[in-house]
Amino acid sequence: MSDTPSIPPPSEEPEQKPSSPLSKEGGPAADGPVRTAAPTVVPPQHAQHAHPSPQHQQYQPWGPPRGATPPGPSPLSKLTPPAPARVTLPTLWAILATALLCALLFGGGLGLNLLIVAVPAVLAAGFAARAAGRRLRPWTLVWALGGLALLAVPALLDAGWPTFLAIVSALALTAFALHGGRGWPSVLLAPFGLFHSLGTGTVWAWQGMRERAEGSRGRWGPVLRTSLVAVVLLVVFGALFAGADAAFADLLGSLMPDISLAQAPWRLSLFLLGLFGAIAVARTGAAPLRWDRMEVGQGRSRGRMEWALPLVVLNLLFAAFNAVQLTVLFGGYDKVLKETGLTYSAYARQGFWQLLIATLLTLVVIGLALRWAPRSDARDRTLVRTVLGALCVLTLVVVASALRRMDLYVDAYGLTRLRISVTAMEIWLGVVILLIMAAGVFGARFLPRAVAASAAVAVLGFGLISPDALVAESNVDRYERLGKIDVDYLAGLSADAVPALDRLPEPHRSCALVDIDHQLRPDDDAWYATSWSRDRAREVLEDRKIHYVLGSCVLLGRDDPTDSEDPYDSEDPYETEDPYDSEDPYGTP
Numbered sequence: 261m262s263d264t265p266s267i268p269p270p271s272e273e274p275e276q277k278p279s280s281p282l283s284k285e286g287g288p289a290a291d292g293p294v295r296t297a298a299p300t301v302v303p304p305q306h307a308q309h310a311h312p313s314p315q316h317q318q319y320q321p322w323g324p325p326r327g328a329t330p331p332g333p334s335p336l337s338k339l340t341p342p343a344p345a346r347v348t349l350p351t352l353w354a355i356l357a358t359a360l361l362c363a364l365l366f367g368g369g370l371g372l373n374l375l376i377v378a379v380p381a382v383l384a385a386g387f388a389a390r391a392a393g394r395r396l397r398p399w400t401l402v403w404a405l406g407g408l409a410l411l412a413v414p415a416l417l418d419a420g421w422p423t424f425l426a427i428v429s430a431l432a433l434t435a436f437a438l439h440g441g442r443g444w445p446s447v448l449l450a451p452f453g454l455f456h457s458l459g460t461g462t463v464w465a466w467q468g469m470r471e472r473a474e475g476s477r478g479r480w481g482p483v484l485r486t487s488l489v490a491v492v493l494l495v496v497f498g499a500l501f502a503g504a505d506a507a508f509a510d511l512l513g514s515l516m517p518d519i520s521l522a523q524a525p526w527r528l529s530l531f532l533l534g535l536f537g538a539i540a541v542a543r544t545g546a547a548p549l550r551w552d553r554m555e556v557g558q559g560r561s562r563g564r565m566e567w568a569l570p571l572v573v574l575n576l577l578f579a580a581f582n583a584v585q586l587t588v589l590f591g592g593y594d595k596v597l598k599e600t601g602l603t604y605s606a607y608a609r610q611g612f613w614q615l616l617i618a619t620l621l622t623l624v625v626i627g628l629a630l631r632w633a634p635r636s637d638a639r640d641r642t643l644v645r646t647v648l649g650a651l652c653v654l655t656l657v658v659v660a661s662a663l664r665r666m667d668l669y670v671d672a673y674g675l676t677r678l679r680i681s682v683t684a685m686e687i688w689l690g691v692v693i694l695l696i697m698a699a700g701v702f703g704a705r706f707l708p709r710a711v712a713a714s715a716a717v718a719v720l721g722f723g724l725i726s727p728d729a730l731v732a733e734s735n736v737d738r739y740e741r742l743g744k745i746d747v748d749y750l751a752g753l754s755a756d757a758v759p760a761l762d763r764l765p766e767p768h769r770s771c772a773l774v775d776i777d778h779q780l781r782p783d784d785d786a787w788y789a790t791s792w793s794r795d796r797a798r799e800v801l802e803d804r805k806i807h808y809v810l811g812s813c814v815l816l817g818r819d820d821p822t823d824s825e826d827p828y829d830s831e832d833p834y835e836t837e838d839p840y841d842s843e844d845p846y847g848t849p
Contacts, residue, residue: 338550338553338554338555339549339550339551339553339554340549340550341547341548341549341550342547343547344388344392344464344543344546344547345388345391345392345393345546346391346467346468346471347388347391347464347465347467347468347469347472347542347546348387348388348391348468349472350383350387351384351387351388351391351468351542352465352468352469352472354380354381354383354384354387354538354542355380355384355465355535355538355539355542356535357380358377358380358381358384358534358535358537358538359531359532359534359535359538360531360534361373361376361377361380361534362377362530362531362533362534362535362537363527363528363530363531363534364527365377365786365788365789366530366534367523367526367527367530368785368786368789369785369789369790369791369794370414370423370789370791371414371415371787371788371789371790371791372415372787372788373788373789374411374414374415374427375408375411375412375415376788377534378407378408378411378430380538381534381537381538381541382404382408382541384538384541384542384545385438385541385542385544385545386545387542388542388543388545388546389438389545389546391546392545392546392547394545394546397440399436399437399440399442399709400437400440401437402713403433403434403436403437404433404434404437406430406433406713406716406720407429407430407431407433407434407437408430409720410426410427410429410430410433410716410719410720410723411426411427411430413426413720413723413724414426414427414791415791415792416723416724416726416791416792416793417723417726417728417754417756417791417793418728418754418755418756418791418793418794418797419726419727419728419753419754419756420754421677421681421727422719422722422723422726422727423723425719425722425723426719426720426723429715429716429719429720431451431454432450432451432712432716433716434454434541435450435451435453435454435544436450436712438450438453438454438541438544438545438548439453439544439548439549439551440548440552441550441551441552442552442705442706442708442709443551443552443708444708445551445552445554446551446552446708447708447709447711447712449551449554450551453544453548453549453551454540454541454544455540456549457539457540457541457543457544457548458536458539458540460543461539461540461542461543461544462536462539464539464543464546465539465542465543562632562633562634563634564634564640564643567629567632567633567634568643568647571625571629571647571648571651572647574625574651575647575650575651575654578651578654578655578657578658579654581658582654582657582658582661585657585658585661586657612662612665612666612669612682615658615659615661615662615665616662616682616685616686616689618655618658619655619658619659619662619686619689619690619693620689622651622655622658622693623689623692623693623696625651626648626651626652626696629644629647629648630644630648645700645701648696648700649697649700652693652696652697652700653697655693656690656693656694659686659687659689659690659693660690662686663683663686663687666679666682666683666686670734674734674735674738674744674745674746675730675731675734675735676731676749677727677728677731680727680730680731681727684718684722687718688714688715688718691714691718692711692714695707695710695711695714698710726756726793727756728753728754728756728757729756729757729759729760731750731753731757732750732753732756732757732760732761733760735750736760736761736763736764739764739768745764745768747768747771747772747813750772751771751772751773751774751775751776752775753776754776754793755776755779755780755791755793755794755796755797756793756797757776758773758776758796758797758800758801759796759797759800761773761776762800762804766807767807767813770806770807770808770813771808771813773801773806774806774808774813776797776801777801777806780794780797780798780801783798
């Protein structure tokens with residue numbers, strides 16, 4: 261059998277009507293007799309193709325299958341903006357200035373050089389956005405100023421970990437300022453838009469530079485000649501004045517970066533990093549991805565009992581746990597410790613990580629509940645606010661319990677970088693829960709931006725409190741009260757801790773500061789590649805010299821031998837010595 265479907269026989273030809281006196285175009289008919297076209301004779305073997313069925317009329321051998329809908333626009337095409345405006349000359353100069361400053365000022369330490377390099381990069385984005393017709397909005401200004409404020413942390417502190425957090429957060433705020441938007445897609449995905457602009461921006465900048473070069477070919481010669489003459493004059497007379505006066509030579513040496521031929525590959529890499537980074541920022545400012553156009557499908561509403569009953573049960577569990585915690589927090593330690601058999605410090609450290617994870621999971625539960633909760637009428641909306649509001653309040657009690665446990669553990673074993681970091685994170689999670697509660701009352705329109713702003717403020721505040729200095733201050737105070745200190749751990753802190761460690765008596769002071777003193781010994785940092793904390797530490801160590809005797813620090817061991825490990829590790833079965841076994845500092849018998 262043939263695979264070709266049967267075609268009905270063609271119908272009879274309609275009767276030929278005489279042509280109209282008017283032509284097909286509506287004008288008068290041509291002179292002369294009217295001719296009728298001869299009927300087309302279709303061979304029998306092609307008769308079925310002469311009068312195909314409607315299905316065969318739509319069939320195309322290389323087209324989509326029958327009945328298939330044409331493909332719609334891809335998800336990325338919805339996000340892609342129109343072609344940006346042509347790159348302007350101020351934008352190109354700002355990009356070039358960013359690349360040159362990056363090559364000259366980076367390569368050593370971090371300090372004011374980050375802020376100096378960021379200024380022309382921000383100007384490049386501003387010039388490109390203005391050429392594209394974009395307006396400066398209040399939130400754009402907030403993100404931009406916040407990013408610049410975060411870059412002040414490396415200029416103040418010596419510790420690397422708050423500096424890293426500040427730089428990453430500054431890049432995120434830069435992406436928020438360039439992309440705009442107010443929804444969760446914009447807040448979560450805006451930093452990835454900078455990587456998208458890296459490729460498209462290179463082509464955009466190259467085309468604009470070629471157009472500018474072709475349009476002003478005759479003006480480049482005088483500019484280059486003038487620049488060359490200025491450079492030669494500066495080099496010649498600067499060398500003469502430097503040889504004539506040692507103070508002027510020192511001034512030039514402190515202002516000018518140290519550049520040698522051996523550093524050429526490294527400087528070239530930094531130049532390219534600044535160049536492509538500034539291009540990506542400028543291209544994003546001209547035409548950012550429209551993340552707010554991303555469609556996030558609404559979850560299917562569940563029945564009232566289907567979503568509310570699990571949350572009510574979870575609320576009851578939280579309430580039972582919080583009742584126990586409130587009993588403990590308000591003076592019930594003796595009974596709890598007696599029933600559990602744990603020591604004072606072991607109970608303090610037992611559940612912090614579990615409570616931290618419980619707080620994170622609660623945020624996930626709230627997000628899923630908001631996606632699936634019904635909101636068809638006022639009763640559903642009231643039920644959602646009541647159940648989730650109760651869960652948020654109970655979670656705040658869990659956050660307070662976790663912070664109280666950490667406070668007890670720090671009182672027993674001292675403050676460390678890990679402990680202050682997770683404490684700051686737990687505090688920020690509590691702030692997020694408060695923002696969710698506020699969104700339930702006043703609306704969730706500004707919730708994504710508020711959460712992002714709270715994270716930036718938390719990172720900025722974490723850097724401004726100088727965590728290394730706070731760790732050193734807390735441990736020195738603990739030594740003055742209890743006579744216990746971990747000198748080995750404090751010796752690994754940064755220069756931020758020097759003023760606090762300078763209060764220790766000898767030989768503890770010299771043992772804690774000898775490593776930091778060696779790090780600060782080469783006093784050849786440029787003014788833009790050092791921090792205020794390092795300069796202050798050098799002054800402190802210059803006033804009081806280190807008196808280090810080989811072998812004098814061996815006897816100064818730790819009072820907590822497991823402090824270098826994670827104190828909440830599951831493999832530590834509370835076998836460390838409890839300094840409060842003999843007596844309870846809170847006066848309990």
